[in-house]
Amino acid sequence: xxxxxxxxxxxxxxxxxxxxxxxxxxxxxxxxxxxxxxxxxxxxxxxxxxxxxxxxxxxxxxxxxxxxxxxxxxxxxxxxxxxxxxxxxxxxxxxxxxxxxxxxxxxxxxxxxxxxxxxxxxxxxxxxxxxxxxxxxxxxxxxxxxxxxxxxxxxxxxxxxxxxxxxxxxxxxxxxxxxxxxxxxxxxxxxxxxxxxxxxxxxxxxxxxxxxxxxxxxxxxxxxxxxxxxxxxxxxxxxxxxxxxxxxxxxxxxxxxxxxxxxxxxxxxxxxxxxxxxxxxxxxxxxxxxxxxxxxxxxxxxxxxxxxxxxxxxxxxxxxxxxxxxxxxxxxxxxxxxxxxxxxxxxxxxxxxxxxxxxxxxxxxxxxxxxxxxxxxxxxxxxxxxxxxxxxxxxxxxxxxxxxxxxxxxxxxxxxxxxxxxxx
Amino acid sequence: xxxxxxxxxxxxxxxxxxxxxxxxxxxxxxxxxxxxxxxxxxxxxxxxxxxxxxxxxxxxxxxxxxxxxxxxxxxxxxxxxxxxxxxxxxxxxxxxxxxxxxxxxxxxxxxxxxxxxxxxxxxxxxxxxxxxxxxxxxxxxxxxxxxxxxxxxxxxxxxxxxxxxxxxxxxxxxxxxxxxxxxxxxxxxxxxxxxxxxxxxxxxxxxxxxxxxxxxxxxxxxxxxxxxxxxxxxxxxxxxxxxxxxxxxxxxxxxxxxxxxxxxxxxxxxxxxxxxxxxxxxxxxxxxxxxxxxxxxxxxxxxxxxxxxxxxxxxxxxxxxxxxxxxxxxxxxxxxxxxxxxxxxxxxxxxxxxxxxxxxxxxxxxxxxxxxxxxxxxxxxxxxxxxxxxxxxxxxxxxxxxxxxxxxxxx
Numbered sequence: 001x002x003x004x005x006x007x008x009x010x011x012x013x014x015x016x017x018x019x020x021x022x023x024x025x026x027x028x029x030x031x032x033x034x035x036x037x038x039x040x041x042x043x044x045x046x047x048x049x050x051x052x053x054x055x056x057x058x059x060x061x062x063x064x065x066x067x068x069x070x071x072x073x074x075x076x077x078x079x080x081x082x083x084x085x086x087x088x089x090x091x092x093x094x095x096x097x098x099x100x101x102x103x104x105x106x107x108x109x110x111x112x113x114x115x116x117x118x119x120x121x122x123x124x125x126x127x128x129x130x131x132x133x134x135x136x137x138x139x140x141x142x143x144x145x146x147x148x149x150x151x152x153x154x155x156x157x158x159x160x161x162x163x164x165x166x167x168x169x170x171x172x173x174x175x176x177x178x179x180x181x182x183x184x185x186x187x188x189x190x191x192x193x194x195x196x197x198x199x200x201x202x203x204x205x206x207x208x209x210x211x212x213x214x215x216x217x218x219x220x221x222x223x224x225x226x227x228x229x230x231x232x233x234x235x236x237x238x239x240x241x242x243x244x245x246x247x248x249x250x251x252x253x254x255x256x257x258x259x260x261x262x263x264x265x266x267x268x269x270x271x272x273x274x275x276x277x278x279x280x281x282x283x284x285x286x287x288x289x290x291x292x293x294x295x296x297x298x299x300x301x302x303x304x305x306x307x308x309x310x311x312x313x314x315x316x317x318x319x320x321x322x323x324x325x326x327x328x329x330x331x332x333x334x335x336x337x338x339x340x341x342x343x344x345x346x347x348x349x350x351x352x353x354x355x356x357x358x359x360x361x362x363x364x365x366x367x368x369x370x371x372x373x374x375x376x377x378x379x380x381x382x383x384x385x386x387x388x389x390x391x392x393x394x395x396x397x398x399x400x401x402x403x404x405x406x407x408x409x410x411x412x413x414x415x416x417x418x419x420x421x422x423x424x
Numbered sequence: 425x426x427x428x429x430x431x432x433x434x435x436x437x438x439x440x441x442x443x444x445x446x447x448x449x450x451x452x453x454x455x456x457x458x459x460x461x462x463x464x465x466x467x468x469x470x471x472x473x474x475x476x477x478x479x480x481x482x483x484x485x486x487x488x489x490x491x492x493x494x495x496x497x498x499x500x501x502x503x504x505x506x507x508x509x510x511x512x513x514x515x516x517x518x519x520x521x522x523x524x525x526x527x528x529x530x531x532x533x534x535x536x537x538x539x540x541x542x543x544x545x546x547x548x549x550x551x552x553x554x555x556x557x558x559x560x561x562x563x564x565x566x567x568x569x570x571x572x573x574x575x576x577x578x579x580x581x582x583x584x585x586x587x588x589x590x591x592x593x594x595x596x597x598x599x600x601x602x603x604x605x606x607x608x609x610x611x612x613x614x615x616x617x618x619x620x621x622x623x624x625x626x627x628x629x630x631x632x633x634x635x636x637x638x639x640x641x642x643x644x645x646x647x648x649x650x651x652x653x654x655x656x657x658x659x660x661x662x663x664x665x666x667x668x669x670x671x672x673x674x675x676x677x678x679x680x681x682x683x684x685x686x687x688x689x690x691x692x693x694x695x696x697x698x699x700x701x702x703x704x705x706x707x708x709x710x711x712x713x714x715x716x717x718x719x720x721x722x723x724x725x726x727x728x729x730x731x732x733x734x735x736x737x738x739x740x741x742x743x744x745x746x747x748x749x750x751x752x753x754x755x756x757x758x759x760x761x762x763x764x765x766x767x768x769x770x771x772x773x774x775x776x777x778x779x780x781x782x783x784x785x786x787x788x789x790x791x792x793x794x795x796x797x798x799x800x801x802x803x804x805x806x807x808x809x810x811x812x813x814x815x816x817x818x819x820x821x822x823x824x825x826x827x828x829x830x831x832x833x834x835x
Contacts (some may be wrong), residue, residue: 006426007609053557073706106699106719115569116540117591126549129630139634143709143820146539147570147591152821156702161716164700164823165599166591168540168570176588183606204549207557208565263612265587267528267578270566279584282529399566399575401587418611 006188009418013182014410016252017096017240018350019088021198023059023233024336027091031347032354034336035362036383041337042219042231048203055215058201059233059338074153079118079144082153084236085198089154092194096240096252102192104159109190110151111165111181112238113173113197115342117147120202154194162190171304171339171397173197174237174346175405179261181241191246197346198236205341206232212271214308220339222305222332222364223312223378225371230306233338237346239353256353259390259406259413260290266400273396277314280394281321283402287392288322291406292414295323299387300361302348304396305332306339315396316374329386331379335365345395345403352391352407359388425605425727427692429682429832430674431615432515434507435786437670437773438478441488441506443514443786450790453799455771457664466499466543466669467626476638478666478774479624489580496563498544500623501573503671504535508577508617515675516687517615518581525685532585532613534604535574535673536596536620538778542627544568573621585613594741595698595817596620597672597781598825602696604676614681619782621671632667635710637745665744668774672782674789690789694812695730695828697723702822710820712748717755717824721814724826725759732760735828736810737791737798739784741818742768743775752818753803760814765804772800781817781825788813788829 020027023041024034034041041059050056061084066075069087078086089110093103102108121144128136147166155164163184169176174197181195209215209232216228239255247254262283268274288295303315319330333348334340340347351362360383367380390408397403406413435442438456439449456478465483469475485494485502488509494502512518517526544567551559566572571589578587586607590600597620604618622628632638674690682689697720701713725732738756742749756766769787770776776783791798791813797806798813812830819825 007606009610071706077707077709106723115571117570122542122545123549125631126546126627127553129546129627130550130553134630134634137630137634142631142635145631146593148538148593148596148819148823149821152700152823155700156822159702161700161719163599163602163698164592165603168537168589168591170569170571170575180588180603180606183610187606187609204545204552204568207552207560208548208562208568210557211560211562211565213562263586263588265533265575265578265584267582267584267587270572270575270579398569399572400578401571401575 008186009416011186012244013185013241013258014244014247014254015239015256015258015353016242016247016254017092018255018353019091019095019238020350021061021064021084021088022235022337022347023061026063028095035351035354036360038363038365038382039336040365047201053207053210055210055217057218057231059231060201061235077144078153079121081114081118081198081200082150085112085150086153086157088236088238089194092238092240093158106161107191108160109162109184109193110155110160111177111193111195112151113167113169113177113342113346114147114150115168115170115173115199116202116205117150118145119200121145123202150198169401170399171341171344172395172401172403173342174344174349175261175393175395175403178258178349178405179403182258185241185243191243193241194238195241196238197343199234199341199343201232201234216307219366220307220335221366222303222307222335223371223374223376224367225369227307227312229308231338233340235340235343235347237343237350254410256356257408257410257413259408260287261403261405262286264402268400270399272310273314277318279400280318280396280402283404284318284322284392287404287406292417293390297390298328298392299389300355300391301328301330302352302391302393303330303332304394305334307334311396313373316376319376327377329361329379330376331361331364333362345393349393349405349407352393355388355391356407356409359385361386425695427679427694428605428608429677429679429689430691430693430789431677431682431687431689432511432675433690433786433789434511434514435672436480436483436503436507437783438480438668439772441480442510446786447790447793450796453772455664455800456666456774466624475629476666477624477629478668480670497576498541498567500541500621501576503623504573504577504621505580507671507673508581511617511673511675512581526615528582528584530585530614531583532607532616533574533577533583533587534600534616534618536590536600536778538591538593538596538622540570541567541573543623543625546627592823593819593821594777594780595819595823595825596778598817598827599698601693601827608678615675615677617673618676619673620779622669622777622779624669629667638667665770666774668776670773670776670779670783672779672786674785689832691792691829692832693827694830695724695728697721697727698825700823711822712751712818713822714751714755716822717752717818718759720824720826721755721759721816724828728828734812735760735764735814736807736812738764738766739769739787739813739815740766741816742802743770748818752816765798765806766802767798768800768802784815785829788815792831
């Protein structure tokens with residue numbers, strides 16, 4: 001009989017493997033080098049015709065070729081988003097040194113985030129329908145559509161038989177997935193969780209952001225006085241999470257510890273953040289409280305930092321509310337990667353691991369003119385060295401979904417304790 | 425798991441809108457196949473001849489939401505917001521639109537959906553491709569994002585504790601419970617609207633039509649020697665399922681919190697299980713695994729601390745798709761035994777995909793009520809009294825989940 005699991009907040013959870021598909025590098029090492037060097041992944045879009053859209057740039061992953069990472073039979077049954085997710089998952093598993101027999105079975109789960117999932121599959125189906133009517137729709141393509149499929153393909157590849165779940169949480173998806181994955185382990189429902197998020201660049205989404213007047217013409221300049229909006233990106237960021245006991249049994253390398261995470265919802269507007277930023281403030285506060293730390297213990301904040309007027313001003317207000325007069329270094333990797341939507345907070349969580357391991361805060365490139373409304377300590381243009389024990393990874397998403405994850409050097413966080421704002 | 429109290433239900437389904445309407449319909453449930461066909465409202469079905477789908481009959485969101493602010497919302501959003509509003513009122517958390525118990529910071533949302541708003545995506549795609557991308561309505565663009573419907577639930581009802589969307593195909597409605605349980609265990613909210621929704625659209629209908637999932641399987645030829653459908657694991661009655669739509673939320677709380685605020689408890693979630701088994705062939709996508717279903721059921725029973733013999737009836741996932749139904753029946757035989765009655769709620773509400781698990785839970789809650797006997801049964805005889813219901817969800821890709829719903833236990 002399976003044991004009846006109970007949630008144990010005292011269980012420490014670690015990142016033991018990392019995989020990356022990004023516009024500035026494939027694989028953890030290349031990604032970390034790119035972040036440290038302030039490399040820009042923004043380039044003219046090639047995967048669809050942007051001629052009439054009024055914008056032409058994105059953080060497109062041009063170096064990813066699915067057959068380099070996947071079998072032909074896998075590629076045939078997957079859309080691009082799943083392909084990137086699986087490729088990054090394989091990298092993460094290899095990085096973790098996890099043997100195939102350890103990954104097989106009901107104690108291994110897969111939890112992935114995304115915004116749109118297999119958007120290219122739906123686009124192909126819909127365009128065939130438009131051009132040739134219902135009879136023009138290829139039946140074999142239909143089952144390839146669905147956000148549900150992202151973790152299914154990963155689970156198939158590794159033999160996971162536990163929870164296989166997608167959290168389509170827009171720009172907060174990565175943090176949501178990592179947070180839930182850590183909780184699954186603390187709840188005793190899994191020993192290993194392959195988690196993170198993936199997103200692909202797609203024409204309808206691109207057009208939509210142009211129409212929302214949210215997209216900058218060429219550069220994403222978070223916190224800059226003259227910032228003109230976001231630039232979209234794509235990619236996959238996958239990490240392997242394990243409980244302390246499981247990692248210890250196999251002598252795994254611990255990249256970082258996953259602390260507490262904060263989760264709120266503005267419930268205000270479907271695109272704009274709440275002007276008071278109460279939800280975002282509460283999410284950061286929760287991440288700090290649930291990690292058992294104080295605000296003064298936070299060394300660096302990875303900003304949501306989309307480069308829009310609203311977000312960056314609101315986020316700066318949040319920083320002041322949380323940290324008061326203390327100027328905590330903050331940076332936005334979206335200046336380099338673009339806004340990778342569902343994959344953003346997963347890729348950026350991995351960027352935070354770089355900070356924790358190497359003591360380098362990645363820069364906000366393209367920062368030219370300070371904005372008095374964004375009076376924060378931006379790591380401007382060039383990476384900076386600094387204290388690197390505990391960091392926060394912000395995602396303050398479209399639709400008012402706020403999620404903040406605390407990541408730390410292993411065993412830097414105090415012994416985890418139960419938090420109960422409400423009766424549990 | 426620590427049992428969780430269900431204190432309210434909001435639902436829009438093929439049986440109508442509202443918990444009262446739903447429970448009343450469950451007293452003398454009429455199968456979809458026996459109801460007169462209703463005109464399809466969500467798309468122009470005339471060009472297809474027969475469109476064997478079922479919608480929420482006469483769905484009128486203005487009745488529950490007023491007539492302002494609905495213009496840019498898609499059908500999925502309207503279904504979910506209506507279900508959420510009804511749930512909050514049924515649970516006593518709101519009264520006449522205002523907070524009666526609880527607060528925005530104490531109530532969250534955990535919402536399943538399988539395929540997103542195909543209506544919104546295909547509509548804007550047509551504008552972009554057939555006209556020009558410059559004519560995309562920016563107010564409608566957010567509807568193309570998978571979790572915007574759930575986001576609107578928080579906006580309309582001021583639910584700020586958390587909002588988590590779950591996508592796991594047909595299993596999502598039950599998986600949302602597992603997530604909500606963790607959020608309650610970690611003190612993130614006092615009440616969580618848990619459930620899911622799926623909306624009818626021409627794209628959804630066309631997809632299932634092209635996959636031949638709408639056509640009932642042929643009857644056995646005379647003299648073919650086909651024996652009892654159970655021997656062959658071919659549930660004759662579930663053939664009459666239709667592709668459907670709907671939304672259902674139930675308010676999930678700790679027992680202590682429900683007791684403290686004097687809430688009426690409709691039932692309890694006592695156990696949850698999930699499993700995934702991959703198909704043997706690399707090329708296969710659509711797949712059901714009796715082993716995964718059996719494991720999910722066994723796990724749910726163990727999580728609830730009960731034995732197979734304690735299950736009074738199964739609110740199954742039987743949907744009329746023979747391969748899936750065959751695997752589920754085989755799994756149930758193995759995991760709960762051949763004596764447990766099996767009902768098929770989808771014969772009443774249709775196949776509602778991401779909402780399916782929530783519909784199954786709603787059905788279980790109905791059977792816990794006085795004088796409502798489980799129906800329609802596809803095997804066995806309805807027990808006189810139901811205390812424990814096993815709810816199953818079978819996915820299309822090898823995934824399966826199960827939940828145990830039981831009568832509220834005394835304090």
